[in-house]
Amino acid sequence: MAEVVFPFPFPENLELILPEIILAVMGMVVLLMSVFLSVSRQNIVAGVSIATVIAVGASVLYVSGSDASTTFYGYFVLDPFAVYAKLLIAIATVFAMMLSLNYVKDEANVGEYYTIMLFASLGMMLMVSATNFVTMYLGLELMALSVYVLVGYQRDVLRSTEAALKYFILGALSSCMLLYGLTFLYGSTGSFIFTEMGDIISNSGEDQRLAVLTGMLFVLAGLSFKVSVAPFHMWTPDAYEGAPTPITAFMSVAPKVAGLVVFMRILVDVFPGLQAEYTTILMFLAVLSMAVGNIAAIAQRNIKRMLAYSTIGHIGFILLGLIAGSNDGYAGILIYMTIYLFMTMGVFAIIIMMRRDEIQGELLDDFAGLSRVRPGYALAMGLLMFSMAGIPFLGGFWAKYAVFIAVIEADHIILATLGVLFSAIGAFYYIRIVKYMYFDEERVSFNFAKSAPLQVIVVLTTLVIVAIGIYPEPVMAMCRLALAGLV
Amino acid sequence: MLESAFFWLFGGLAVAASLGVILSRNTMHSVMWLILCFFNAAGLFFLLDAEFLGIILILIYVGAVMVLFMFVVMMLEVNEAVKREGWLQYLPVGGMIAVILFIELVAASTSGLFGSEQMAMAAHMGADVNNTVEIGKELYTRYLLGFEIAAIILLVALIGAIVLTLRERKDAKYQNISKQVHVRKEDRLRKVSM
């Protein structure tokens, strides 16, 4: 037998994937650590996990200085766009882990919880670095599978199990749709690589149009499921409500960041030739998401459900940036996601603090009279809610401002008007919480969990939101820089 | 000629077996039909000189996945009457999806994209080309990243399955053997001064 000659040399610039390697290795280390540590010392596992993600964030910054940008024969890319998305994912993961510290302390299998969280963020990081559908899909599945498990983590809580099952079945369905669409695209282009497919699709004739359009529809639908765009949002409220609250916080930010980044990459790289078509579809999706998110949220009494609809609404606003299809629009999306991350994490930190021995502290009524007992938290919550509603001069205002300006510049005046209208409707239910806190009588006794990490998150996120609100230029400049990788 | 005869044999049996899967009333029979279907799909792979894929299809799907399917089906008590109930109710939606998919497939296959002039006929490469080696070369070089991610996906699936199923029921009493073994005399014995 002859010596096997490999058609490819050893992959170059492997250092670019260092953050992912750290995550994968540490995920397994954490898993083994939890086996060998005694039950009382399981909190070490959490500490190691948080340190890992921080190290990953640092290593992302470190390798971003490298001259090269692709590795694994061009199947993995680390451009400024991916770097920025990875930093957001790392921040979201660190926050979610800090939120978990108290929450899962008493649960069994703490080690696996953090391991799966590490693998989930690994999946997301691979997604945002994907230059082709193979890596993208595998990263997506890694992320999705991990999040299904995390949602159903509280095995003895009925609604957690129910939520996981619903999420799993609909998630599997959406993956099928994505794959079905991919078969059409692969069949008509013969490639998996985004840019190659984009070139072929742009130059393709009329006869391929049907197959490509069908493929695009299914891919968009599949991705819309993952980022919970209406009408593919059905799983969101149930999954948000049933999941352990730190996981709700995690899944309302990190997978959305990864999903939207992939969304942007695919639209820009694969379908530049079909911009007119996909803009029409996105307009429909955006208006529907804004409407469903903001109107259905009013009827919710459970704050986690309310925030689920709020996420759908926010995603609707974010889609406006995609519709604009300009640099300003894409930068707007990054700005929106950055600010949304801090707002959401802050709100969920307060919700977790509300959890007392018997009471979940998730109902809106539970917030009644908070300002008299805990004026500090009430103020933070109030600021975050105002920011979510988009009241000027808080962070959330600039987020909305960025996408609205972009969409107006792209001459979609009606869309912008609808957006403003829906955000005014949305403001109602955000501000209603402020009303509960400041103008209603106290109904239950407050007994806040004393947890330094949670307090740090609340203070930090509120400060960030206020700071961005007063002085948004640095964040905006950063997001514009990050776009260099995309366009 | 022999090849096309085998193609029609495998293809026809695969279609017939798939019909058997959805039409047979006994779930166990459905599983058996599905196994037959996989076999014929493997046969089609063999005809394309992809013996590695064909064997792997049998090894993984027929040898492992379907066994677990059967395992589950054996444990279930499927009530035939309940199973058939309300199929008329789902017919409009299901039928619509089926028709749409069918139209799409016809549109795709008649679009000329998959005509023989478009897709260069997969030529038989002869006995010198070992497609196991070729798949290995592609998988462990160009698709190495994807391969590794797939490995981690499997790891997560493994951990997830164990985390979600391995738990101590709070409503049942268990004998904790390691606790019993590690018991020391101080735990059980108390000196009482008389």
Add this chain to the structure above:
Amino acid sequence: MDWLDMALQAVIWAAEILAIAVPVALAVAYTTYAERRVIGWIQVRQGCNRVGPYGLLQPLADGLKLFLKETIIPTKANKFLFIAAPVMALMPALLAFAVVPFGETTLFGLWETTHVMAIANLNVGVLYVMAISSLSIYGILMAGWASNSKYALIGAIRSTSQMISYEISMGFSIVCVLILAGSLGLSDIVRAQEGGLFHWYFIPLFPMFIVFFISGAAETNRSPFDLPEGEAELVAGFFVEYSGMWFAVFSLAEYAAMFLIALMTSILFLGGWYAPIPALDFIPGTIWLLGKASFLVFVFIWFRATFPRYRYDQLMRLGWKVFLPWTLAWIAVIGISTYTPGLSDVIAFWQPWR
């Protein structure tokens, strides 16, 4: 290719298939005889010695008896699957023999080059054997389910989980062989072990050799892993409802599978058709291969005569907590030493592809 050629080809195939299937059936019949004699010898008693000289016609008498017995089909059984199950059990056991190379021959100088004596010399032979032998689960599962009997169902479930568990370590131990031989073809694997005893793979892969052989015993539901039959608690396990010829088909399948495992072990680890010393190669390879396989069949019988049956949790522990880590570790050992400077020169002795 005209019709005449095709007809000729079909006749050749039929002859080849018969040349394998008939000896296998005979070998199985006489393995039962050997089993009874050997166990008798080990337990210091006679064994069968009444029918014919030394009881040599006993297997034929047994076959005749089983053939003449009534086949009983339970009323509540699923008739189709009940009858299909024994066939499904036997078919894979025989099918797997299609790729087993029994040796190399020039047909007494008739051919200029040596040909491998196998019905099909597949280049994915190992995978084929794994795939086909994993199908034998279906016969057992269907028998257990279709019988509509508790004992049969429990036996089938035990058997399935046992076979799936041991198939994994079996597969991994084969991976070690593949790394050394650099091929999936059974005849290539044998040729890679040419050159005498020290080239055989049981030397670098000794733990894998043991794992493979014991897993093989578990795969074929042989003692001490015969829990699916477990007559003490399950009467006869999955074939409790079978009688007459259908029952005989199950034991035929079991013995054929045992023979297959013995042959595979000889091929993968014991140098296949090569003699331990090259000087002894004048004896035909087929004899060497069958001799090795027969010895391993003897070891199977030896197991049965001496070991008590495993408890079910011990069985699972052995499969998952002992064999699996061992095989995984050994793959790492072989893989790392293949590419570590220094060690690679040592292991290259067994790696003819380098």
